[in-house]
Amino acid sequence: MSERPARPTKLPLGLLLALPVLVTVGALIVVPYVNIVIMSFRTPSTTRPYAPGFTIDNYARALTDSFYLELLGDTVRLAVMITALCLVIAYPAAYHLARTTSRWRGVLYALVLSPLLVGVVIRSFGWIILLANNGLINQMLRALELPALPLMYNEFGVVLALVHVFLPFMVLPLMGAIQGIDPRLEEAARSLGASRTKVFRRVVLPLSMPGVQSGCILVFVLSCGAYVTPALLGAGRVHTLTTEVVTMLDQFLWPRGAALALILASAGLIAVWLWAHFSGRTMRGLA
Amino acid sequence: MTRLSIEALEKRFDAVRAIAGIDMEVAQGEFVALLGPSGCGKTTTLRCIAGFESPSAGTICFDGDDVTGLPPEKRDIGMVFQNYALFPHMTVNGNLAFGLEMRDIAAGEVQRRIAEVLGLVQLDGLGERYPRQLSGGQQQRVALARALVIHPKLLLLDEPLANLDAKLRDEMRFFIRGLQKRIGITAIYVTHDQAEAMVMSDRIVVMFDGIIHQLGTAEDVYDRPATRAVASFIGLSNFFEGTFSGQVGVHYGLDTALGRIGCGAGFALTPGQKATAMIRPEAIGLASAVPNGAAAFQGTVAERYFLGNLADYRIKMADGSVLQVQQPATASFAPGAVVHVILPADRAWLVRERAP
Numbered sequence A: 001m002s003e004r005p006a007r008p009t010k011l012p013l014g015l016l017l018a019l020p021v022l023v024t025v026g027a028l029i030v031v032p033y034v035n036i037v038i039m040s041f042r043t044p045s046t047t048r049p050y051a052p053g054f055t056i057d058n059y060a061r062a063l064t065d066s067f068y069l070e071l072l073g074d075t076v077r078l079a080v081m082i083t084a085l086c087l088v089i090a091y092p093a094a095y096h097l098a099r100t101t102s103r104w105r106g107v108l109y110a111l112v113l114s115p116l117l118v119g120v121v122i123r124s125f126g127w128i129i130l131l132a133n134n135g136l137i138n139q140m141l142r143a144l145e146l147p148a149l150p151l152m153y154n155e156f157g158v159v160l161a162l163v164h165v166f167l168p169f170m171v172l173p174l175m176g177a178i179q180g181i182d183p184r185l186e187e188a189a190r191s192l193g194a195s196r197t198k199v200f201r202r203v204v205l206p207l208s209m210p211g212v213q214s215g216c217i218l219v220f221v222l223s224c225g226a227y228v229t230p231a232l233l234g235a236g237r238v239h240t241l242t243t244e245v246v247t248m249l250d251q252f253l254w255p256r257g258a259a260l261a262l263i264l265a266s267a268g269l270i271a272v273w274l275w276a277h278f279s280g281r282t283m284r285g286l287a
Numbered sequence B: 001m002t003r004l005s006i007e008a009l010e011k012r013f014d015a016v017r018a019i020a021g022i023d024m025e026v027a028q029g030e031f032v033a034l035l036g037p038s039g040c041g042k043t044t045t046l047r048c049i050a051g052f053e054s055p056s057a058g059t060i061c062f063d064g065d066d067v068t069g070l071p072p073e074k075r076d077i078g079m080v081f082q083n084y085a086l087f088p089h090m091t092v093n094g095n096l097a098f099g100l101e102m103r104d105i106a107a108g109e110v111q112r113r114i115a116e117v118l119g120l121v122q123l124d125g126l127g128e129r130y131p132r133q134l135s136g137g138q139q140q141r142v143a144l145a146r147a148l149v150i151h152p153k154l155l156l157l158d159e160p161l162a163n164l165d166a167k168l169r170d171e172m173r174f175f176i177r178g179l180q181k182r183i184g185i186t187a188i189y190v191t192h193d194q195a196e197a198m199v200m201s202d203r204i205v206v207m208f209d210g211i212i213h214q215l216g217t218a219e220d221v222y223d224r225p226a227t228r229a230v231a232s233f234i235g236l237s238n239f240f241e242g243t244f245s246g247q248v249g250v251h252y253g254l255d256t257a258l259g260r261i262g263c264g265a266g267f268a269l270t271p272g273q274k275a276t277a278m279i280r281p282e283a284i285g286l287a288s289a290v291p292n293g294a295a296a297f298q299g300t301v302a303e304r305y306f307l308g309n310l311a312d313y314r315i316k317m318a319d320g321s322v323l324q325v326q327q328p329a330t331a332s333f334a335p336g337a338v339v340h341v342i343l344p345a346d347r348a349w350l351v352r353e354r355a356p
């Protein structure tokens, strides 16, 4: 008689397959986050990561000190500005990419993604070469005997560089949403007497709202958390919460930094929730 | 109530010539179908009339006013699309109000017009639904209502029934036609379904390869097709090639491989000229004995198919050709039987090989 091979039990195999993911997620996301939360309640010390004992003083300080509140306001304001600029610049590009039948479509697509092809540090140095006080643009201006412009070490440079790199995160969801809108709907609207502007306001924009929503959320969250670009292009003269968090880490005030980071994350989440809520409402309102 | 005139209309897409020299006049309140096989340029013609395509050449006039350069939103047209193209983010009422709002019509009047048109398309009470909450047939009628509620000059329809099942399609043919007559609006209807075109329209434009082959009533295109292509596309036909031998009274004599047959013609020929005649299967008579008077040709029944109301025969002729003949199923000829085939001169018609 032939022997049947022992049937492996189902559960351990499934668990085995999921294990790598579980370990990765656990090790790389859950544990660090929990660690940050715990850290934010520890007592700060200037000579080592933290002193013994727990406190809510880190939060109390951050939330009562007008310096941090202003910093939080600035960070959110910059992120809103970057998001709005990205939206305005990305929409026409996304619309074109979604609708064009040109054979240059692939090239345009690559162009849109190109900011992501270069690492953040190299990209920032590229901007510095262009924007610095004795950078390419100002050298040209001086050569033309025009006054030099302050293009860097200020919000302008930071916003410019961040808009540049976050554009793809706006274009891609917008493009996906617009591609899902039947071009016949636009034609139907025009046959009913709607001008191009009206077609956009009443048909295309409301129907692309899911793309607008996700694009804005992506860019906003990325802008809130941006560090390298503000640090390099702001060169210490543009302050955001992220640059402040890093400053604190440098000063060994890890618990204070952790609290600030969590405040920023919560503020970001609240902003995203508000935006999703209200843009959902306008979506219905526009129709 | 608008008169539509199209002159020498041409549209090229890079190398492709989608339509080449379309001329047509559509009278006020007329229902005209654009009929032809896939890719013949029906949609392109309609989209030029609507203003979605700008013609490479030619003019389009509504009531004598040249609209060729006007964008679609300035043309005052009602358009019904094959996939309905209802705005998914608006209710039925929202869809119907859209065109009226673009015309800055007062809210009270908008409500009145919506109620009126919903009654016309028999959708009362569905105004608050979203398009996705409607059946295909209902969506179709909303699309029709949305096009009509603005009281457009022209109603343009591009295969509006193609997505419906056969039974509903049949009902909607009569529904749309009835509505169009009641309102008295001029309508252009694109279809590749010959039955639809014949049932619905006052006149039919038959197109092939971007060219109009014939513009006429259903009787014209069925009984007196202008070209071989028209005869083959609409209904069934038998063709006879031969040489024109001269006119006998109103009939034209054609010497074919079978012998001389008489037929009608819509154009002049010179004796000796090559020509093709066509005759519909049901126009051909079959007799077991040589009939009196009429010219008859002897043949053998090769096949017989029973179609219920009709019997469909394949008759093998002396020259080896096979004719398709349809007769009422009551008279019956068995396969193998020798029959006399009668080709009535007033049912045979000369067709051109290419568009005039």
Ligand SMILES: Nc1ncnc2c1ncn2[C@@H]1O[C@H](COP(=O)(O)OP(=O)(O)OP(=O)(O)O)[C@@H](O)[C@H]1O
Residues within 6 Å of the ligand: B013, B016, B017, B018, B019, B036, B037, B038, B039, B040, B041, B042, B043, B044, B045, B192
């Ligand atoms: N935007 C376009 N670009 C290039 N060629 C086109 C375009 N639109 C139509 N054509 C071509 O023009 C010709 C006519 O197309 P059209 O859509 O008018 O045909 P149709 O009669 O409506 O066919 P169907 O019954 O399949 O809808 C076709 O050969 C088609 O490939």
Ligand SMILES: [Mg+2]
Residues within 6 Å of the ligand: B042, B043, B044
């Ligand atoms: Mg078509």
